[in-house]
Amino acid sequence: MMDPGVVEILKSIVGPDNVLSDQESLVCYSFDATRYTSQPEVVVKPRSAEEVAGVVALAYEEGIPVTPRGAGTGLSGGSVPVQGGIVVSMERMNSPAVIHKEDLYAVVEAGVVTEHLQRDAEAKRLFYPPDPASQAACTIGGNIGECAGGLRGLKYGTTKNYVLGLEIVTPEGRLTRTGARTVKSVAGYDVTRLMVGSEGTLGIVTSAVLRLLPLPRARRVIAGRFKDITSAAEAVAEITASGLVPSILEIMDDKTVEAVGAFLKESLGDGVLLLAEFDGAKSLCEEEASKALEILNGRQGGAIEDDVKGKKSAKLWEARRAALPALTRLCTTVILEDVTVPRSMLPDMVNKITRIAGKYDVGVAVFGHAGDGNIHPTFLTDRRNPDELKRVDAAIAEMMGASIDLGGTVSGEHGIGLDKMPFLKLEIGKAGYEIMKRVKGSLDPGGIMNPGKMFYDS
Amino acid sequence: MMDPGVVEILKSIVGPDNVLSDQESLVCYSFDATRYTSQPEVVVKPRSAEEVAGVVALAYEEGIPVTPRGAGTGLSGGSVPVQGGIVVSMERMNSPAVIHKEDLYAVVEAGVVTEHLQRDAEAKRLFYPPDPASQAACTIGGNIGECAGGLRGLKYGTTKNYVLGLEIVTPEGRLTRTGARTVKSVAGYDVTRLMVGSEGTLGIVTSAVLRLLPLPRARRVIAGRFKDITSAAEAVAEITASGLVPSILEIMDDKTVEAVGAFLKESLGDGVLLLAEFDGAKSLCEEEASKALEILNGRQGGAIEDDVKGKKSAKLWEARRAALPALTRLCTTVILEDVTVPRSMLPDMVNKITRIAGKYDVGVAVFGHAGDGNIHPTFLTDRRNPDELKRVDAAIAEMMGASIDLGGTVSGEHGIGLDKMPFLKLEIGKAGYEIMKRVKGSLDPGGIMNPGKMFYDS
Numbered sequence: 007m008m009d010p011g012v013v014e015i016l017k018s019i020v021g022p023d024n025v026l027s028d029q030e031s032l033v034c035y036s037f038d039a040t041r042y043t044s045q046p047e048v049v050v051k052p053r054s055a056e057e058v059a060g061v062v063a064l065a066y067e068e069g070i071p072v073t074p075r076g077a078g079t080g081l082s083g084g085s086v087p088v089q090g091g092i093v094v095s096m097e098r099m100n101s102p103a104v105i106h107k108e109d110l111y112a113v114v115e116a117g118v119v120t121e122h123l124q125r126d127a128e129a130k131r132l133f134y135p136p137d138p139a140s141q142a143a144c145t146i147g148g149n150i151g152e153c154a155g156g157l158r159g160l161k162y163g164t165t166k167n168y169v170l171g172l173e174i175v176t177p178e179g180r181l182t183r184t185g186a187r188t189v190k191s192v193a194g195y196d197v198t199r200l201m202v203g204s205e206g207t208l209g210i211v212t213s214a215v216l217r218l219l220p221l222p223r224a225r226r227v228i229a230g231r232f233k234d235i236t237s238a239a240e241a242v243a244e245i246t247a248s249g250l251v252p253s254i255l256e257i258m259d260d261k262t263v264e265a266v267g268a269f270l271k272e273s274l275g276d277g278v279l280l281l282a283e284f285d286g287a288k289s290l291c292e293e294e295a296s297k298a299l300e301i302l303n304g305r306q307g308g309a310i311e312d313d314v315k316g317k318k319s320a321k322l323w324e325a326r327r328a329a330l331p332a333l334t335r336l337c338t339t340v341i342l343e344d345v346t347v348p349r350s351m352l353p354d355m356v357n358k359i360t361r362i363a364g365k366y367d368v369g370v371a372v373f374g375h376a377g378d379g380n381i382h383p384t385f386l387t388d389r390r391n392p393d394e395l396k397r398v399d400a401a402i403a404e405m406m407g408a409s410i411d412l413g414g415t416v417s418g419e420h421g422i423g424l425d426k427m428p429f430l431k432l433e434i435g436k437a438g439y440e441i442m443k444r445v446k447g448s449l450d451p452g453g454i455m456n457p458g459k460m461f462y463d464s
Numbered sequence: 465m466m467d468p469g470v471v472e473i474l475k476s477i478v479g480p481d482n483v484l485s486d487q488e489s490l491v492c493y494s495f496d497a498t499r500y501t502s503q504p505e506v507v508v509k510p511r512s513a514e515e516v517a518g519v520v521a522l523a524y525e526e527g528i529p530v531t532p533r534g535a536g537t538g539l540s541g542g543s544v545p546v547q548g549g550i551v552v553s554m555e556r557m558n559s560p561a562v563i564h565k566e567d568l569y570a571v572v573e574a575g576v577v578t579e580h581l582q583r584d585a586e587a588k589r590l591f592y593p594p595d596p597a598s599q600a601a602c603t604i605g606g607n608i609g610e611c612a613g614g615l616r617g618l619k620y621g622t623t624k625n626y627v628l629g630l631e632i633v634t635p636e637g638r639l640t641r642t643g644a645r646t647v648k649s650v651a652g653y654d655v656t657r658l659m660v661g662s663e664g665t666l667g668i669v670t671s672a673v674l675r676l677l678p679l680p681r682a683r684r685v686i687a688g689r690f691k692d693i694t695s696a697a698e699a700v701a702e703i704t705a706s707g708l709v710p711s712i713l714e715i716m717d718d719k720t721v722e723a724v725g726a727f728l729k730e731s732l733g734d735g736v737l738l739l740a741e742f743d744g745a746k747s748l749c750e751e752e753a754s755k756a757l758e759i760l761n762g763r764q765g766g767a768i769e770d771d772v773k774g775k776k777s778a779k780l781w782e783a784r785r786a787a788l789p790a791l792t793r794l795c796t797t798v799i800l801e802d803v804t805v806p807r808s809m810l811p812d813m814v815n816k817i818t819r820i821a822g823k824y825d826v827g828v829a830v831f832g833h834a835g836d837g838n839i840h841p842t843f844l845t846d847r848r849n850p851d852e853l854k855r856v857d858a859a860i861a862e863m864m865g866a867s868i869d870l871g872g873t874v875s876g877e878h879g880i881g882l883d884k885m886p887f888l889k890l891e892i893g894k895a896g897y898e899i900m901k902r903v904k905g906s907l908d909p910g911g912i913m914n915p916g917k918m919f920y921d922s
Contacts, residue, residue: 108701289747346644375648
């Protein structure tokens with residue numbers, strides 16, 4: 007229960023309408039897209055960087071935990087306020103992006119919805135590539151906090167590759183900028199990149215300078231169908247090893263394909279789907295798509311839909327982005343995992359996932375960004391069944407170990423948050439963990455910025 | 465003068481032949497490619513990461529400054545041991561890179577010469593793009609410490625875009641890894657990117673996991689000649705604003721062109737040279753080169769050498785990379801500066817450089833990576849003339865201010881080191897400076913890792 011005096015000061019900072027203490031609101035801001043929930047004591051909705059700084063400075067003085075929040079679509083617990091305190095929702099900091107066409111960058115407030123930025127860029131024949139599946143809802147600030155990936159990571163990288171500079175509020179409530187508006191800058195430490203993927207534990211991003219690219223002139227989508235997921239994973243490995251660089255290269259297993267068909271009320275057929283897109287100059291797209299089709303033809307045993315144009319290709323991507331929503335219809339609790347291995351290890355990892363799911367007798371659907379070795383095993387379970395949940399957690403732990411053994415990482419794009427805390431030290435080792443904790447301690451001496459995340463005893 | 469007991473222990477760590485205390489050696493390791501020099505007390509040349517860790521652990525215990533060194537080609541003073549102590553030269557850690565072709569990465573020791581990695585990659589039809597002009601001599605470790613750029617930055621980015629993971633020795637002498645071997649990983653803070661460009665002040669890089677790309681199938685080089693540098697800069701701005709993405713886009717002013725002609729004993733003609741390269745699929749290169757030539761044709765007033773093929777294009781790039789060596793023949797002291805502004809501001813910046821040089825009556829040649837707004841005004845002076853040097857320093861300070869005013873940075877690719885220390889806080893502000901100093905303090909509590917660089921009172 008927040009001190010009424012503090013609530014009054016918060017109201018004076020952001021305005022009384024933008025301070026929420028009623029129970030219904032507190033519940034709304036207590037969860038993200040994971041199974042974790044925890045109520046804040048109060049929610050504030052600032053409209054400017056100065057207001058954010060005022061709120062954090064107050065929290066620092068009073069020793070109150072602060073949890074920044076975008077749209078709450080996160081997949082690792084980053085915006086769940088596990089120690090109560092103040093949730094700072096960035097939703098009102100959403101002025102339209104200012105696009106600098108000649109210099110290929112945009113200045114964007116943290117609460118801007120990712121898809122809105124993409125559309126504004128496209129209107130000027132520019133391109134903001136990072137495209138998390140939740141892009142119609144998620145925000146730039148959240149993307150930066152979690153270093154969001156997306157379908158285009160294979161060719162275009164992820165959010166970290168597009169952040170030129172930031173405006174941030176430090177854990178002591180100071181407003182400052184990092185980075186530059188230029189493509190190249192080496193003025194001191196790369197604090198910008200330290201902030202990207204820091205999951206709201208080192209400060210609050212209020213706005214960002216984001217790199218844009220010229221819009222690709224053409225796109226070509228192809229699809230292939232496979233009997234089983236290992237064959238599809240092998241085809242993916244062959245495509246990437248051949249030197250082709252599709253802009254998107256995705257897999258959806260048969261469970262996912264079926265669920266999506268039911269969800270969208272339009273069957274996608276059976277089997278495992280491989281979806282790929284090539285972008286760039288028209289002639290080049292055609293050339294690369296043909297080469298990829300040759301590879302698919304040499305391997306799989308079912309119909310290939312190579313002529314995926316216009317509406318049909320939009321539908322295919324809609325289907326891919328509907329994977330998680332579709333799977334949530336199948337059971338009470340869906341736990342989306344996120345393993346990444348070197349591309350050549352993908353068939354191995356996929357086999358291990360199948361084997362581990364069988365070993366623990368848990369239901370798993372698999373889909374994801376196969377082209378960069380980043381796959382999402384999705385557990386279909388029921389949190390009200392503690393025995394099954396135990397088996398799911400055991401399966402997840404074994405998958406994390408398998409990923410590391412294959413030279414991979416425990417988190418390709420969803421972050422550590424709450425979900426991966428048990429595995430972080432396993433991957434980075436004692437000395438690496440120590441480095442991160444020291445950086446955290448030096449920048450957040452009050453320990454108020456999104457506490458209880460990433461590190462134990464933080 | 466190093467404690468003889470410490471020297472003995474160093475000998476037991478790296479072997480007696482790899483510890484240098486004689487005066488001649490100390491002089492050799494006292495400078496880089498700037499005007500700054502300072503002698504170390506001893507130089508060690510380790511052969512393994514464990515040896516590096518042993519040396520640093522000893523230094524930490526004894527409170528002895530440590531300065532890591534690659535090939536000493538740095539342009540901001542990073543490897544000059546301003547507080548004496550131990551220079552750790554990474555030159556013997558140069559085993560050939562291990563290239564993982566299927567997964568598009570290489571594991572490379574810090575002492576490997578950049579060009580050697582590029583050649584080993586090319587032999588497998590792969591591509592390591594960062595190409596500092598000093599690539600025939602500089603090392604991967606130095607590139608990482610300084611976040612080296614190069615000619616290909618416009619299309620391919622810089623060193624920071626290629627470091628997937630590192631093996632480092634911390635300032636307390638602990639050996640640890642950062643990052644991953646996968647393209648995507650968000651396991652905790654991006655310590656890898658914190659290390660890149662940290663100029664040897666946060667630890668010593670012993671080896672790196674570097675991302676590789678498929679080798680572009682074709683390259684097409686074009687050149688244009690201009691009466692003056694502003695016209696050339698405007699042509700550059702038009703090319704980048706048109707949506708074209710050359711892999712290289714460089715300028716050499718008339719002073720530089722003349723100096724290079726004399727140096728290579730083969731005239732390049734008169735005037736200002738614009739050099740550009742397009743790479744990728746053959747048909748695409750042709751298309752893009754033609755578009756660029758149209759732009760040049762519409763603007764400049766001299767011969768265009770559009771048909772730059774084979775040996776001729778190799779010669780042109782040799783000429784560009786000879787810019788600095790050529791200019792050093794003209795005078796006693798050459799001071800290479802490094803300003804970067806948003807691309808559209810390049811003509812303005814170039815004008816300001818000309819005006820400032822005139823105002824302070826100092827000789828300046830200008831060349832550089834015009835395509836990404838990163839230009840190298842090069843002062844031709846004599847360090848034995850204190851009055852002239854004062855005017856040069858005043859001119860530099862005014863250029864730094866002009867760069868920031870145009871929305872740019874004081875260091876595009878050379879780092880802060882010693883050279884830009886007076887300007888760092890100007891660009892990043894008090895709070896930003898504080899953040900960096902705290903990170904430094906938390907990771908190097910002994911203050912031994914390349915002290916006297918980047919920050920005052922470090």
